[in-house]
Amino acid sequence: MSFAPVLPMGGLAGWGFLKRTQETQAAAFTRQASVQREEAYFRDRIASVETAEDLVNDPRLLRVALSAFGLEADVNNRYFIRKVLEDGTTSDTALANRLADKRYLEFATAFRLHKGGVPRTGLTGFADGILSQWKTRSFETAVGSKDETYRLALNAERELAALAQKDMSNDARWFTVMGNTPLRKVFETALALPPSFGALDIDRQLAVFKEKAAAAFGSSEIAQFEAPEKMEALVRRYLLRADQAAAPATSPALMLLQAARR
Template sequence: MFTPAVPLGGYLGWRVFQNSADRQFEIFQKSPQIIRNMEHFRENIAEADTAEKLVDDRKLLTVALGAFGLEEEINKKAFIRKILEEGTDDSSSFANRLSDPRWRQFAKAFGYGNFTGANVGVPSFREQVANDYLERSFEVSVGEVDPNMRLAMNFRREIAAIANSATVEESGWFQIMGQKPLRAVMEGALGLPSSIGSADIDKQKDLFARKAEQIFGGKSPAVFKDPLKVEDALRRFFVQSEIQGGPTASTPGAGALSLLTGQGGGALSPNSIVNLFISNTL
């Protein structure tokens, strides 16, 4: 399997990687395992006319889940089957109740539990899933060398889709908060601690919106329609990641940081952290 070249970390490394990413992707897509998986999917997915058949074929499921960034969930067969069989037409279906919108996208795309039925026999659907699997598999490969690079690649693609969606005003922040990879980058870009994830969901949304307005000039994720804002978010994410990896007990402000992040005694609760950040943005 091809191993991507990521010679430098941090934002500088990200900029350097961009110069060779297309060429590296061309080499990666010739990897024997990737070719075999995609060929198997194209040749056999039409026969998987039920969710049970898809889940029982590990090679098919590898591509299906990988196309949505869900490859790590492949061993949860009963969970996956339930999501697929209930579909998304019913607002109370399993996929619609999950916080991670990728499951809803996955169930809707395959269509097993929906009124219109499965899409596995549609040639354009097969090609789209196979191509998405290829793209995300490259990101996985990059992530094995540098996890932050994978997060950045995923963010650049997914944030654009959210920013340009018709529901961005109503559900944009919830979509970001529901996807761990997206959330990790956004928290870094906004300078927020990951511990706020345990706070009240509406308080979290309010905090994300306030910080986004302060830093990027808009409360809505629609602000990321601008590619320059996306790049600025990635720059801030990489810088924040380097900062978090570096402070020691002698670093100025380390005492306050330990209170916020829970290192040592007397840590603030998630809701207290949210309230503190909100108060500083008013």
């Protein structure tokens, strides 16, 4: 795909520009001939996929399917993906249930290609849903080719909005965050957690995430990020701290962050 997002500046100013132009730029992305070709191919063939083997043996279908869940890096890991799909999601020993990254669980649930199951690939609206996710995430990936922090910020906005709507406890929402690699990175960066943090006991990690979030945003509830001002505060902290990690001590981003602390 040849789309090049327009990002004339970095940092918070660049983020503001991206948000103002996001709808227009995303529309330009989906109008590309390459995107339209992949969409037509997926629509034409996905209903014929009845097994995990069918899907992994078609690289074009598999790339779109994986990219819809942010898992495009696994497109060549065909045995692994086949195992994720064939195990399904109902057993505690299923691979998707044992992986920390719950995007694999979402992927397996969406396609339902486990042995003995009834595939969802032929259902009315299935292709529409997967392609919508694919185009959204592919646009984010294109943005990430210019600035990875913006990709993660866009992903966080989308994922947290969806997570806030789910009928689950706050702890379950935090565990979902902790099991979503891109989303976890945003929180770890925004809350200034060290690289060694992931080695802690899982319950201790949960407690620290909640404590840090309450201190930074006034509440430990994930649902708070449904409010635009809280989402903006999270993204702002994330972008400033990401800039701080990559910039010299006299950078404007670091000065802004230090001023915010005071």
